[in-house]
Amino acid sequence: MDPKFEEIVKQVKVDLLTPTQEADNVKLAEQVSRSFISDTITVPTKEMYQYAMHASLGDDVYHDASTIALEAHIAQLAGKEAALFVTSGTMGNQISIRTHLQQPPYSVICDVRSHTNVYEAGGAAFFSGAYTITLTPSNGHHLTLKDIKPKVVSGSDIHSAPTRLITLENTLNGTIFPQSDILEISEYARANGILLHLDGARLWHAAAETRTPINELCAPFDSVSLCFSKGLGSPVGTCIVGSKAFIDKARWFRKMFGAGMRQTGILAGSVAYALTHNFPLLPGVHALARRLQEGLEELGVGILSPAETCMVFYDPSTIGVEYWEVVERAAAHPKPLTIPGSRLVVHIQTSPEAVEDLLSIFRVLKEEKVRAGWTPPEGIVEKVDGLKNVYVRASRPPA
Template sequence: MPSALDIRLAQLAEEVKVDVLTKTQDLDNAAKIEEVSRAFMSDTITVPTKEMNAYAMRASLGDDVYFEPSTAALEAHIAQLTGKEAGLFLPSGTMSNQIALRTHLEQPPYSVVCDARSHIYRMEAGGAAFHSGANSIPIIPENDHHLTLEDIEPRVVSGTDVHVAPTRIIALENTLNGTIIPQEDVMAISEYAHSHDILMHLDGARIWHVAAETGLSMKELCDPFDSVSLCLSKGLGAPIGTCLVGSKKFITKARWFRKLFGGGMRQTGFLVGAAAYALTNNFPLLPRVHSLAKRMQQGLEELGVGILSPAETCMLFYDPAPIGVEYWEIVERASQLQNPIKINGSRLVTHIQTSPQAVEDFLGLVRTLKEEKAASGWTVADMRPQKKSVFRDVYVKAVKPTK
């Protein structure tokens, strides 16, 4: 005869259990892969393949707050690859950047010099101020492409004036909006920084693309920096994860801050297994990704569409105004195609799961819209003036005008 507690536990078990799978989960997953192949919003939307999942599930079992063998192996590999002493696996690029800043910055006042368009400055919820109490000095590149020493040197704060926060870190991002910083400029900035006891941090979320496009080794690209954050979930297609690299002393303290920030994880083996699969199998796919972006740019230029920022790697920014079309029209019509395409503004991103047919279908849609505008009597004189961001940004969201 079951006791009252046994009956209650059985009831609780019924309340607790859950099935997150749909009755058509395999078909749903296949549909998602197809959807991702026709989405140009970001490279963060890639999904694990069956092969990646199979490899990942064979990874070691361990608690990473204590020690996890597969995770330690990946950290050591990326540290060696980038020429650094140690690495730390983190759940996100934002956490990686913010922990890097917090680890470097020991006692305020201090400031961080960065590009005005950078992720650290614009897309991390004011983390440098919140977590580190740091003042940011955002700089607009004079060349509209990348920061140079000529941009940075006059903005660096030094001396003992109590009214200012001395510059402690110069943070660069490569790629930034898909564009590559010339290595000679990186070296010049690094030499200046280190000669003035200023640290260098790289937000290398898409640094893999730089290596694939230029042929430079990861060590060459990372040598000028004291710390580097390398995303595994963007261009490489891992489901989650970023690796922060630097000196042993730096990573030891960063691991402490990871715990403080709530980023200490437990069974990370299958996550780093997926990341290892991505490094091995997906890095070689990046040149194809770049080719698709360049094909998209070529097709748009042939149609007379403006290019705000060209496809140096996986990303380009465009302006359809020269053919009389607005972003919201493209977004709306793309979503209504028999096989829909997902976009959300001026930024177009290709990735390892992008379908070449999706690129051609997108160009076909733009061509159709151009022809429709011409047939309606649209002329260049009807073009709406384009506003330029104060940051010389190129990202414009598609917003349909309200009536």
């Protein structure tokens, strides 16, 4: 080998695997089983990888058989004409919004707590030039037509940005959006020429809990984003679904956004494994989340939003405890637990032992507070900013 090229080869070469990689992965999987941060942290299993490695080897920008088969399956599952595989839920939402909105000015209505509003870096404004109208549910749970109708901008007043799109989310912070209210909003939207998009990142949970088919849940919407890397435990991926014309345009935007992918067969294979083997696990996830809620309630911990699916929002002040105390005590456990704050997420790899250990920590903290003379104030109110499921992150006060 030419000496100069050999030197470059040495510079380029890299080995990402540690000498103890297999043991490290086992340790990481154990950490995931004891983390309540999110369901995005689930890790692929050996069985998932073994299935995925047999998928096709095509280039998705041109033709990849496994990815095309996945898109066809998801479109059929959702009752839509076509589907498009993208990298993430955020990309699925933002491409959908951009595809629906054609020429400014326009406005988009959404829940103030929604992922598109809070966790997508202002994407609707940046990518689509859209003005976002954020609404707070009057019932503290989900938006209704009563909330939306007065805020819709219509007419030809040049001072305003007409409402062209309503985006809903199901589930939102683990809560299920009643289908009856969705149908009422959809009927109004269609009658007024307004498009309807669903962030269905965790729609799988709604389907599992309500025993409602995916196509029925998707039927009222012009487009839906379905994520595979949250509740289903796939490493990467989301599909957006809609009409063929919508998906053709969305594919164009996907390329424009730099997200045209290449050998995606292994990702599609992972998704197929997750749909087949992990979706049936969701009822067990919901049961474990309810066990966590019930255990907290037995101890007197305030419940801000109950476990409708996989999330519990809690308030430890009802037993004299602050969030940072829970976080620190959980981290100091002989088998550490990871707690982010007010939101506790249970997922397909959460260990039942982790739930019981967490409840034990609350029990000990409560006993310590009582021994120190703490008594609950009268008429304590369980709320955070007036909403049942606002996510409060825990941080210790400065020393």
